[in-house]
Amino acid sequence: xxxxxxxxxxxxxxxxxxxxxxxxxxFAHREKGDSVVVVVSAMSGETNRLLDLAAAITDIxxxxxxxxxxxxxxxxxxxxxxxxxxxxxxxARSYTGGQVHxxxxxxxNKARIREIxxxxxxxxxxxxxxxxxxxxxxxxxxxxxxxxxxxxxxxTAVALAxxxxxxxxQIYTDVDGVYTTDPRVEPKARxxxxxxxxxxxxxxxxxxxxLQIRSVSFAGRYNVPLRVLSSFEEGEGTLIxxxxxxxxxxxxxxxxxxxxxAKLTVLGVPDTPGVAHQLLGPIAAxxxxxxxxxxxxxxxxxxxxxTFTVHRNDYSKALDILNKTATVLGAREVLGDNSIVKISxxxxxxxxxxxxxxxxxxxxxxxGVNIRMISTSEIKVSVVxxxxxxxxxxxxxxxxxxxxxxxxx
Amino acid sequence: xxxxxxxxxxxxxxxxxxxxxxxxxxFAHREKGDSVVVVVSAMSGETNRLLDLAAAITDIxxxxxxxxxxxxxxxxxxxxxxxxxxxxxxxARSYTGGQVHxxxxxxxNKARIREIxxxxxxxxxxxxxxxxxxxxxxxxxxxxxxxxxxxxxxxTAVALAxxxxxxxxQIYTDVDGVYTTDPRVEPKARxxxxxxxxxxxxxxxxxxxxLQIRSVSFAGRYNVPLRVLSSFEEGEGTLIxxxxxxxxxxxxxxxxxxxxxAKLTVLGVPDTPGVAHQLLGPIAAxxxxxxxxxxxxxxxxxxxxxTFTVHRNDYSKALDILNKTATVLGAREVLGDNSIVKISxxxxxxxxxxxxxxxxxxxxxxxGVNIRMISTSEIKVSVVxxxxxxxxxxxxxxxxxxxxxxxxx
Numbered sequence: 001x002x003x004x005x006x007x008x009x010x011x012x013x014x015x016x017x018x019x020x021x022x023x024x025x026x027f028a029h030r031e032k033g034d035s036v037v038v039v040v041s042a043m044s045g046e047t048n049r050l051l052d053l054a055a056a057i058t059d060i061x062x063x064x065x066x067x068x069x070x071x072x073x074x075x076x077x078x079x080x081x082x083x084x085x086x087x088x089x090x091x092a093r094s095y096t097g098g099q100v101h102x103x104x105x106x107x108x109n110k111a112r113i114r115e116i117x118x119x120x121x122x123x124x125x126x127x128x129x130x131x132x133x134x135x136x137x138x139x140x141x142x143x144x145x146x147x148x149x150x151x152x153x154x155x156t157a158v159a160l161a162x163x164x165x166x167x168x169x170q171i172y173t174d175v176d177g178v179y180t181t182d183p184r185v186e187p188k189a190r191x192x193x194x195x196x197x198x199x200x201x202x203x204x205x206x207x208x209x210x211l212q213i214r215s216v217s218f219a220g221r222y223n224v225p226l227r228v229l230s231s232f233e234e235g236e237g238t239l240i241x242x243x244x245x246x247x248x249x250x251x252x253x254x255x256x257x258x259x260x261x262a263k264l265t266v267l268g269v270p271d272t273p274g275v276a277h278q279l280l281g282p283i284a285a286x287x288x289x290x291x292x293x294x295x296x297x298x299x300x301x302x303x304x305x306x307t308f309t310v311h312r313n314d315y316s317k318a319l320d321i322l323n324k325t326a327t328v329l330g331a332r333e334v335l336g337d338n339s340i341v342k343i344s345x346x347x348x349x350x351x352x353x354x355x356x357x358x359x360x361x362x363x364x365x366x367x368g369v370n371i372r373m374i375s376t377s378e379i380k381v382s383v384v385x386x387x388x389x390x391x392x393x394x395x396x397x398x399x400x401x402x403x404x405x406x407x408x409x
Numbered sequence: 410x411x412x413x414x415x416x417x418x419x420x421x422x423x424x425x426x427x428x429x430x431x432x433x434x435x436f437a438h439r440e441k442g443d444s445v446v447v448v449v450s451a452m453s454g455e456t457n458r459l460l461d462l463a464a465a466i467t468d469i470x471x472x473x474x475x476x477x478x479x480x481x482x483x484x485x486x487x488x489x490x491x492x493x494x495x496x497x498x499x500x501a502r503s504y505t506g507g508q509v510h511x512x513x514x515x516x517x518n519k520a521r522i523r524e525i526x527x528x529x530x531x532x533x534x535x536x537x538x539x540x541x542x543x544x545x546x547x548x549x550x551x552x553x554x555x556x557x558x559x560x561x562x563x564x565t566a567v568a569l570a571x572x573x574x575x576x577x578x579q580i581y582t583d584v585d586g587v588y589t590t591d592p593r594v595e596p597k598a599r600x601x602x603x604x605x606x607x608x609x610x611x612x613x614x615x616x617x618x619x620l621q622i623r624s625v626s627f628a629g630r631y632n633v634p635l636r637v638l639s640s641f642e643e644g645e646g647t648l649i650x651x652x653x654x655x656x657x658x659x660x661x662x663x664x665x666x667x668x669x670x671a672k673l674t675v676l677g678v679p680d681t682p683g684v685a686h687q688l689l690g691p692i693a694a695x696x697x698x699x700x701x702x703x704x705x706x707x708x709x710x711x712x713x714x715x716t717f718t719v720h721r722n723d724y725s726k727a728l729d730i731l732n733k734t735a736t737v738l739g740a741r742e743v744l745g746d747n748s749i750v751k752i753s754x755x756x757x758x759x760x761x762x763x764x765x766x767x768x769x770x771x772x773x774x775x776x777g778v779n780i781r782m783i784s785t786s787e788i789k790v791s792v793v794x795x796x797x798x799x800x801x802x803x804x805x806x807x808x809x810x811x812x813x814x815x816x817x818x
Contacts, residue, residue, distance in 0.1 A: 016465030050485065056425030057489050058496040065495070068503050069488035072481035076459065079478035080466050086474070087467040094477050098507065099552055143508055 002167040003035045003125070007135065007157035010044035011174050012231035013077050019043075022172075022231065023084035026130055030090055035125045037164065039135040039157040040081055042073025063108035067137070067147045071097065074134035074153070082132045092130040095120065097137035097145070102156065104138035104146045111138060111146035113155065116163040125164075133160060151212030158215045162222035169224050170237075171211060176230035177238035178203070178210055180403040181255040185394050188404040194239045195253050197226075202346045202380045203256045216240065243348055250407035251356060252347030255397050257390060261291065262315035263340050263372065264308055264322055268332025271297065271304040278329060279306055282321050288314040292342070292375045292382065303332070307373060309384065312338055340372060341390045344382040345397065357381045363400040369393050411576040412444045412534070416544065416566035419453035420583050421640035422486050425493075428452075431581075431640065432493035435539055439499055444534045446573065448544040448566040449490055451482025472517035476546070476556045480506065483543035483562070491541045501539040504529065506546035506554070511565065513547035513555045520547060520555035522564065525572040534573075542569060560621030567624045571631035578633050579646075580620060585639035586647035587612070587619055589812040590664040594803050597813040603648045604662050606635075611755045611789045612665045625649065652757055660765060660816075661756030664806050666799060670700065670751050671724035672781065673717055673731055677741025680706065680713040687738060688715055691730050697723040701751070701784045701791065712741070716782060718793065721747055749781060750799045753791040754806065766790045772809040778802050 006026065013019050022038075029036050050069050054061045061069075078094035085092035101117035121131045135153025138146050148155050154171055161169035176191060178200065183189040195203075197220035204213040210228055219226040219240065229237030269275055276295060283290060291309045310318045315338045326334045350356050357374075360381055364371060369392060373384035385393055398404065415435065422428050431447075438445050459478050463470045470478075487503035494501035510526035530540045544562025547555050557564050563580055570578035585600065587609065592598040604612075606629035613622040619637055628635040628649065638646030678684055685704060692699060700718045719727045724747045735743045759765050766783075769790055773780060778801060782793035794802055807813065 016462060019466060053425060053485070053489055054492060057428060057492045060496075061492045062495045065488040065491045065503055068491075068505070069485060072484045075481045075484070076462070076478055079474040080462055082474045082477075083463060083466045083470045086471045087469075094474055096477070096554075099554075145505075145508075 001033050001035075003037075003164060004029065004168050004170055005037045005039065005157050005161040005164065005166045006170045006172060007039040007153055008041065008172045008231060009153065009174070010041040010047070012172050013040050013081065014044040016080065018231075019077070019080050020084045020087075023081060023088055023090070025172075025231075026085060027088045027090045030130060037121060037125070037131045037133060037160055037166070038081065039133050039153055039160060040074060040077040041135050041153040042070075043077055046073040046076065064144060067108050067145045070147055071134070071137040071145050074136055078132045078134045085130055085132070090130060091128055092132055093124050094132040094134075096134045097156070098139040098143070100131075100133055102138035102159070104140055104148070106140040106142075106144065106146065108144075108146055110149035111140070113138060113148070113159045116159060118163050121160075121164065151215065154212045154215035155218055158219045158222070158224055158226065161224045162218070166224065168227055169219060170227045170229055171215075172229050172231040173210065174231065175210060175228070176233050176235045177228050178240070179254065181394055181398055182257070185257070185391050186255075186398045188398060190404050190406070192238050192253060193236065193406075194241065196243050196348050197240055198379055199253045199346050199348055200240045202344070202377070203254060211240075250347060251349040251353055252345045252401050252403070253349075254346050255394055255401075255403065256344045256346055257394060258342045258344075259387070259390065260312045261309050261340050261342050261384065262312045262318075262338035263336065263384060264310065264315075264318055265335040266306045266322060266326050266331045266333070267335065268300075268303040269306055269326070269329055270331075271302060275304060275329070276306070279322070279325055280308070282325055283308075283310070283318055286317060286321055288318050288321075292373055292384065294373055294375070309340070309342070309373070337372075339387040340384050341387050342382050342384050343390070343393050343397070344380050345401070346380050348379050350379050350381070359400060360397060363396050364393055367392055367396045369396075410442050410444075412446075412573060413438065413577050413579055414446045414448065414566050414570040414573065414575045415579045415581060416448040416562055417450070417581045417640060418562065418583075419450040419456070421581050422449050422490065423453040425489065427640075428486070428489050429493050429496075432490060432497055432499070434581075434640075435494060436497045436499045439539060446530060446534070446540045446542060446569055446575070447490065448542050448562055448569060449483060449486040450544050450562040451479075452486055455482040455485065473553060476517050476554045479556055480543070480546040480554050483545055487541045487543045494539055494541070499539060500537055501541055502533050503541040503543075505543045506565070507548040507552070509542055511547035511568070513549055513557070515549040515551075515553065515555065517553075517555055519558035520549070522547060522557070522568045525568060527572050530569075530573065560624065563621045563624035564627055567628045567631070567633055567635065570633045571627070575633065577636055578628060579636045579638055580624075581638050581640040582619065583640065584619060584637070585642050585644045586637050587649070588663065590803055590807055591666070594666070594800050595664075595807045597807060599813050599815070601647050601662060602645065602815075603650065605652050605757050606649055607788055608662045608755050608757055609649050611753070611786070612663060620649075660758040660762055661754045661810050661812070662758075663755050664803055664810075664812065665753045665755055666803060667751045667753075668796070668799065669721045670718050670749050670793065671721045671727075671747035672745065672749050672793060673719065673724075673727055674744040675715045675731065675735050675740045675742070676744065677709075677712040678715055678735070678738055679740075680711060684713060684738070685715070688731070688734055689717070691734050692717075692719070692727055695726060695730055697727050697730075701782055701793065703782055703784070718749075718751070718782070746781075748796040749793050750796050751791050751793050752799070752802050752806070753789050754810070755789050757788050759788050759790070768809060769806060772805050773802055776801055776805045778805075
């Protein structure tokens with residue numbers, strides 16, 4: 001008799017047949033006696049179809065109207081899923097973001113949820129009905145339709161689970177859980193039964209695309225147990241919760257990596273206070289996000305070398321800006337490299353175990369992988385290496401940390 | 410400086426290019442200084458696409474959810490049109506039926522408008538913005554999305570015009586006005602500059618498909634001047650208003666006809682009180698609408714002959730029912746004919762002119778057209794004739810009443 005919130009993404013509801021399959025999954029939970037709230041995305045392809053229509057009208061769609069347009073995608077899905085549930089004899093009712101009062105701020109295209117009115121939903125659940133809610137959308141104070149931006153349906157699901165104090169928020173997707181690393185790179189990658197919010201956040205920020213970082217952070221903040229499962233296969237998926245003393249503690253949980261990195265270096269900048277700000281200020285002003293930052297005093301003692309990474313898409317723009325700044329500051333040289341990748345070990349076990357980083361460096365050295373940059377946090381060690389070493393590095397580390405075996409074996 | 414409500418149907422907004430063309434039309438009115446509220450339908454084809462999706466899920470879609478589904482069609486159009494207006498530099502804002510509080514009853518799929526909250530719209534108009542409203546949809550008291558049924562966008566436009574006390578409600582369509590008769594049957598048919606609500610109602614009920622009967626009746630009730638124009642050509646269209654003494658009075662305004670008629674006759678029913686009810690009760694119970702009804706005493710004086718017409722689609726069902734009833738009542742014979750048509754003269758001028766009907770009968774007799782049934786109302790004379798005489802009859806009458814010339818010439 002649990003209360004669960006389930007979220008099905010665009011691929012899971014990509015056709016009438018798949019919507020019917022989702023209805024059967026939902027109905028099975030009802031039959032077991034669970035109360036179910038379902039959040040759905042637009043059918044896959046639908047959002048692009050709508051964006052194409054807008055693009056045929058104008059290059060710069062009004063943000064408010066783009067939200068009016070895009071929010072129809074999920075509205076179609078809630079109606080179809082509720083019809084499919086009705087056909088199975090499962091009482092259900094659909095709600096748009098506005099109807100269930102998902103109140104957001106007024107930042108169109110990337111609004112943030114402020115509050116949710118759970119009255120309608122609670123009445124429906126009490127009456128035994130499945131509640132079907134359009135993900136990704138809400139309304140602002142003045143009743144304008146807003147959308148939450150990419151991955152917004154996950155956020156909707158977590159927000160509803162938090163508001164309703166659900167026992168679990170289940171995110172159905174096209175993968176069957178969170179893996180120790182990407183199985184396409186390391187076939188021995190293993191599905192994790194559990195992972196902590198902090199680990200999941202690090203993995204998401206490192207490019208693991210299973211869940212949107214915002215929904216994980218939201219779930220962590222409101223302590224909503226989050227489970228990632230496959231829409232297409234049976235299985236328990238991966239549960240994302242706070243650390244639990246009874247959990248068998250692994251040293252590290254997984255290896256994340258990010259192919260979309262580029263590295264920029266300024267050599268021989270006169271080492272005066274505020275140099276970091278002078279270098280990075282113009283980059284930030286151009287809306288370029290900077291990831292890793294390293295500063296070292298140069299051998300001459302009077303200048304400094306400064307390196308940072310950006311998304312590969314921003315590489316040439318960042319290089320242009322940096323060249324200009326370097327000239328102004330009288331730096332010796334600017335170097336760039338856009339064929340690098342970042343590999344990261346992630347695990348809350350690091351907190352209580354020394355030596356993780358050195359095992360990592362040793363493993364990579366043995367394979368002849370040259371490390372270009374290093375950055376660490378409490379539960380993460382990241383290295384930047386040449387792109388060509390990605391697969392080799394990930395596999396070697398997966399092996400060295402015995403990630404193919406469950407912890408304790 | 411007039412306040413006008415314009416309605417553009419599905420064909421007029423059938424593609425991004427057409428939506429852009431509508432935006433230019435609307436903007437031209439704004440440039441002239443008019444305040445404009447625009448009501449739009451779903452892009453042509455969109456409603457059918459949505460119905461196909463529903464049909465792929467279930468044969469019997471839940472009415473509430475069908476409304477949630479179908480209402481997305483107009484929502485897409487309002488967003489796109491508002492973007493197109495913005496691109497032209499024309500300030501505009503879109504509203505769904507729910508956002509502009511088009512409050513309806515709760516009869517899903519064919520709801521009726523109860524009230525409209527004009528606050529948002531008036532504020533926008535005062536700020537110089539064009540208001541773009543989704544036609545065909547509303548919300549009931551509990552916030553459930555409702556739709557008004559076929560032709561509902563016309564009704565929305567008229568209701569908004571009434572609520573805002575607009576100077577004119579302009580219905581843009583793929584014809585350039587109301588004609589004296591169907592130009593495909595009589596190439597000499599002439600566009601009417603004006604026609605009265607009553608005449609328009611008769612024409613609509615007789616199968617003239619320019620406007621939905623509900624919106625005409627609504628406009629008449631609230632005295633909203635209605636104008637039918639073409640989206641694709643320039644022109645003044647046809648204005649539908651109350652009779653105006655200054656109007657050059659035509660004897661008749663137009664010739665309407667209906668191909669979808671079928672005729673059923675019972676001969677020799679014992680002539681007892683209540684026989685009409687006994688015959689038509691079972692027909693009505695089967696949800697078959699009866700149009701013309703004629704009863705005559707038979708030559709023997711003790712029995713009666715009874716004839717009525719139904720929509721051709723209901724013909725065989727009605728014949729089955731009538732055969733059973735006739736047996737019970739002891740009638741002599743049941744006859745049926747589903748290759749008949751109805752031709753009607755419509756005009757408020759009939760009220761003050763005798764002899765219209767006899768001129769009609771004379772004209773048809775001259776052409777050798779045999780009249781099977783006759784029915785009259787205050788502003789209409791209808792005859793039922795064999796299908797094959799339709800074109801001949803319409804053309805002869807058009808000629809006899811000089812409909813190809815403006816009144817007074």
